[in-house]
Amino acid sequence: MNKSYVLQDFSEKEADIVYRLKTKDRNVIFYVLLELQSTIDYLIPFRLLLYMVEIWREIYNNTPHNERESKNFRLPPIIPAVLYNGAGSWTAALYFKEMLDSYRDFSGHLLDFHYLLFDVNRYSEEELIRAANLIAGVFLLDQKMRPEELVGRLQKLAGVLRRLTPDEFRHITSWLKNVVKPRMPEDFREKVDRILDASNPWEVERMIYNLELTLEEMQQQALLKGLKEGEQKGKLEGKLEGKLEGKREVARNLLLLNVDIETIVKATGLTPDEIAVLKKQLEQ
Numbered sequence: 001m002n003k004s005y006v007l008q009d010f011s012e013k014e015a016d017i018v019y020r021l022k023t024k025d026r027n028v029i030f031y032v033l034l035e036l037q038s039t040i041d042y043l044i045p046f047r048l049l050l051y052m053v054e055i056w057r058e059i060y061n062n063t064p065h066n067e068r069e070s071k072n073f074r075l076p077p078i079i080p081a082v083l084y085n086g087a088g089s090w091t092a093a094l095y096f097k098e099m100l101d102s103y104r105d106f107s108g109h110l111l112d113f114h115y116l117l118f119d120v121n122r123y124s125e126e127e128l129i130r131a132a133n134l135i136a137g138v139f140l141l142d143q144k145m146r147p148e149e150l151v152g153r154l155q156k157l158a159g160v161l162r163r164l165t166p167d168e169f170r171h172i173t174s175w176l177k178n179v180v181k182p183r184m185p186e187d188f189r190e191k192v193d194r195i196l197d198a199s200n201p202w203e204v205e206r207m208i209y210n211l212e213l214t215l216e217e218m219q220q221q222a223l224l225k226g227l228k229e230g231e232q233k234g235k236l237e238g239k240l241e242g243k244l245e246g247k248r249e250v251a252r253n254l255l256l257l258n259v260d261i262e263t264i265v266k267a268t269g270l271t272p273d274e275i276a277v278l279k280k281q282l283e284q
Contacts, residue, residue: 001016002113018055021151038086048080085142089118093265097204129156129257138175151212154204161204169201185221255279 001161041047043091056075060068067073084090097103097112101207120139128140139159154161161172180191191214199207247268253265261275 001026038084038085040084040088040090040092042092043099044082044092045094045099045113045115048082049111049113052080052113079116080113081118082149083120083142087121090117129160137172141172141175151208154208154211158204158208162201164201164229167198169199169204172201173197174182180187188217224235248274251275251278252282255282 010157035260037251059075063073093099094117095112095114100110103110118139120142122138123136123143125140125143128136135177137160140153140157164172176196177193181189182193192211193208195207195214247270251264251268251274253268254267255275255278259267261272261279264270264275265272270278
């Protein structure tokens with residue numbers, strides 16, 4: 001759904017993706033609320049509840065008055081899910097009631113739900129490639145990896161991607177935009193957008209090749225930047241060393257003139273210990 005559910009209490013966070021599914025045999029719409037997490041959020045059951053209420057509130061407000069006042073009016077099911085790609089194990093509560101104080105004392109009278117947890121880094125790469133489906137592909141691409149590993153993952157998934165429908169392929173490219181692209185430098189994100197927007201399942205090799213060229217360009221740029229910064233750092237260090245040697249030379253000359261150490265400290269900025277070392281060298 002092209003809808004963002006930003007809440008006032010969590011203005012820096014939002015429900016990342018909301019899918020709406022209609023079953024084939026019944027006129028039931030499921031809302032699947034998918035929250036993407038790279039770190040453990042111990043408030044996640046409460047946040048999910050707020051998102052769910054926000055969706056239901058919007059549906060209620062957009063339903064004609066006579067329909068929602070009917071005894072047959074029903075709100076759609078919402079299946080909350082969390083996709084976690086952090087390095088450590090997920091330790092937040094899986095049930096909403098666990099956030100309520102003394103919930104065991106009021107069993108059967110409390111609001112509760114259990115969200116689905118997909119811990120993508122707990123799956124092995126071999127398992128996901130063997131599954132050969134859209135969700136396995138998403139999990140594989142969402143696992144912790146360096147940007148340069150992206151092409152290798154996509155090459156392993158090429159056979160799976162080629163068999164996807166255009167709609168399924170759009171989900172993969174959307175995922176790449178939302179999950180993989182933020183790991184890249186900002187000046188390369190627009191290029192990635194253009195490549196993914198122009199891609200389709202039957203030309204997946206071209207997409208991978210273009211992404212590979214972009215990543216290589218990114219790496220070369222990072223290397224050049226590192227070399228440039230190293231060169232500038234070397235020049236700066238050289239200048240500082242030159243200035244320091246100049247101060248030492250002045251201190252030596254003043255020592256030869258029998259100027260007292262306190263005056264030399266004020267004149268050069270060197271410490272008394274540094275001047276003492278220079279004096280000892282002159283006496284040898």
